[in-house]
Amino acid sequence: MKLGGERAERADAARNRQLLLNTVREMIAEAGVEQVTMDGLAERAGLGKGTVFRRFRSRAGIFHALLDDDERAFQERVLSGPPPLGPGAAPVARLVAYGRARIRFLLERHAVARAALDRNQPIPAGESTLSQIHLRVLLGQAGLDVPDVDSLAVQLTGALEGPILLYLSVPPRTDDARHIARLADSWQLLIERLCRPAAPERKGQAGQEG
Amino acid sequence: MKLGGERAERADAARNRQLLLNTVREMIAEAGVEQVTMDGLAERAGLGKGTVFRRFRSRAGIFHALLDDDERAFQERVLSGPPPLGPGAAPVARLVAYGRARIRFLLERHAVARAALDRNQPIPAGESTLSQIHLRVLLGQAGLDVPDVDSLAVQLTGALEGPILLYLSVPPRTDDARHIARLADSWQLLIERLCRPAAPERKGQAGQEG
DNA sequence: GCAATAAGCGGGGTAAAGTCCGCTTGCGGT
DNA sequence: ACCGCAAGCGGACTTTACCCCGCTTATTGC
Known part of the structure; x- marks a missing residue:
């Protein structure tokens, strides 16, 4: 049953979103906002860069x-x-x-x-x-x-x-x-x-x- | 004659500064701010990229x-x-x-x-x-x-x-x-x-x- | 004029943001 | 259980801001 034409967020997508947010928090805590790069974040989270950009534009x-x-x-x-x-x-x-x-x-x-x-x-x-x-x-x-x-x-x-x-x-x-x-x-x-x-x-x- | 310990801006530098400002105004007028790139500006002004960055950080x-x-x-x-x-x-x-x-x-x-x-x-x-x-x-x-x-x-x-x-x-x-x-x-x-x-x-x- | 020197100059090099597109996979329907 | 497919995924590719450092040239004192 899908609700109102809007497909719900897929489970893996939701998981990765959370993973990325946690990872970025870690990186900020360790080295500050300036040091957060998209490549670095993707690598550290064990995901591809495309995924990172898909989630957060x-x-x-x-x-x-x-x-x-x-x-x-x-x-x-x-x-x-x-x-x-x-x-x-x-x-x-x-x-x-x-x-x-x-x-x-x-x-x-x-x-x-x-x-x-x-x-x-x-x-x-x-x-x-x-x-x-x-x-x-x-x-x-x-x-x-x-x-x-x-x-x-x-x-x-x-x-x-x-x-x-x-x-x-x-x-x-x-x-x-x-x-x-x-x-x-x-x-x-x-x-x-x-x-x-x-x-x-x-x-x-x-x-x-x- | 130099004034007060501060070396005056060299003539060529001043000329290039003005040239760059004029050029960037042209580029904005023609294609908008978004289209202004440092490479493009340097090339159009007939200068090197390093020069552009030296003048405007x-x-x-x-x-x-x-x-x-x-x-x-x-x-x-x-x-x-x-x-x-x-x-x-x-x-x-x-x-x-x-x-x-x-x-x-x-x-x-x-x-x-x-x-x-x-x-x-x-x-x-x-x-x-x-x-x-x-x-x-x-x-x-x-x-x-x-x-x-x-x-x-x-x-x-x-x-x-x-x-x-x-x-x-x-x-x-x-x-x-x-x-x-x-x-x-x-x-x-x-x-x-x-x-x-x-x-x-x-x-x-x-x-x-x- | 001429040498010394410091400022200016150039353009190749690096890093990081953002794009693209073919492959994979969760999900809903049967 | 299986199928179809839309959504998700990955990573190579492109673009662009910015750095570096050897070369050039304007400026100043003689």
């Missing part, structure tokens, strides 16, 4: 898959863990908590996250839409009076993940850790200012450019 | 240099052009104008900007610090009451450039343009909310996570 795809694994656990904490990261706290508090947790998450997986960036693919790290969707929902719950919550969510995702994915050096310099703590505080400030109610005063302030 | 370095060129002109407009992008307008208005102009700038050079991202180097697009420094200065002038303007500037740079550098597909899909306009509006909203004065009311709102 590119080198970046491997790290993407690796990140997806961890991302699932993270998502679990967000969706059903204790507040303020999980449900039960006020939206603004959850936004702050999410940012802090996300910064930490990405920092701990920094090398992998950067390796998951693909020069030819738009979406970078493991289902980056996770952040975007979650921010989108919480912003909505916060009852912000803004015309376009979606775009704001995109932008805040950039504010949250951009610095780590783009500007951080890949063997982190010693003072990077301090930067991170400051980024987390700064995120909290940004969110709280964004969400706080308007001053009752009625002087209009505007900026424009064509 | 990597493939990304070429596009970085290309972007730097344009960036200089952009910086000119920011430092001494007409307001609100140039000096003379209120800081908040300039922040808004800068964001709009920067989004447009990056969008127009999207393919090059993405090609300038280097998997092994932290700093991405042509002197990305330009945005960071400028935002930093304007935030200071806006007289924000925040403890750490530097981190905020880093984060806003991410908000501004991250979406374009990370999430936008490289042959832009048709509806990407609409996204861009929305991003610009959203940027304005973000800045204005961030900079507006606090409501006088004293109800504290806070969020925390360890």
Whole structure:
């Protein structure tokens, strides 16, 4: 019985996928992300190179898959863990908590996250839409009076993940850790200012450019 | 006559640098960024491959240099052009104008900007610090009451450039343009909310996570 | 001019990503 | 149990970024 036209993944394929993921984790632990090559991975796993590329379409795809694994656990904490990261706290508090947790998450997986960036693919790290969707929902719950919550969510995702994915050096310099703590505080400030109610005063302030 | 211990760039080197930049511009115009290879560029410029790598340390370095060129002109407009992008307008208005102009700038050079991202180097697009420094200065002038303007500037740079550098597909899909306009509006909203004065009311709102 | 020298130059060599295509094999149907 | 076949597999092949190192040439002091 096949289900809905979609053939299930073959047993050997599933086995090899797991084998490859385990192997790549070992290689990263031993020698770092930089040293992982497709040939090396294939050989170490006792498989052909074609197999590796079939499973993960590119080198970046491997790290993407690796990140997806961890991302699932993270998502679990967000969706059903204790507040303020999980449900039960006020939206603004959850936004702050999410940012802090996300910064930490990405920092701990920094090398992998950067390796998951693909020069030819738009979406970078493991289902980056996770952040975007979650921010989108919480912003909505916060009852912000803004015309376009979606775009704001995109932008805040950039504010949250951009610095780590783009500007951080890949063997982190010693003072990077301090930067991170400051980024987390700064995120909290940004969110709280964004969400706080308007001053009752009625002087209009505007900026424009064509 | 040599100046200050630093040997000036040799005449032939400078000529070749310019030749290479022109050649790469031609190649991009004819066939797109993707089709630019180091061998092809060297051959077309009538130079050796080693020369190309000596001038721009990597493939990304070429596009970085290309972007730097344009960036200089952009910086000119920011430092001494007409307001609100140039000096003379209120800081908040300039922040808004800068964001709009920067989004447009990056969008127009999207393919090059993405090609300038280097998997092994932290700093991405042509002197990305330009945005960071400028935002930093304007935030200071806006007289924000925040403890750490530097981190905020880093984060806003991410908000501004991250979406374009990370999430936008490289042959832009048709509806990407609409996204861009929305991003610009959203940027304005973000800045204005961030900079507006606090409501006088004293109800504290806070969020925390360890 | 001329020698000394350091920078620039060239192109063959290496390594690693990604492609191709014929062979093999698990799987579902009978 | 057997058959047909779509999916999986492997590894040679191609492409391309990047390295190396001996040769060439612009520059500077005499």
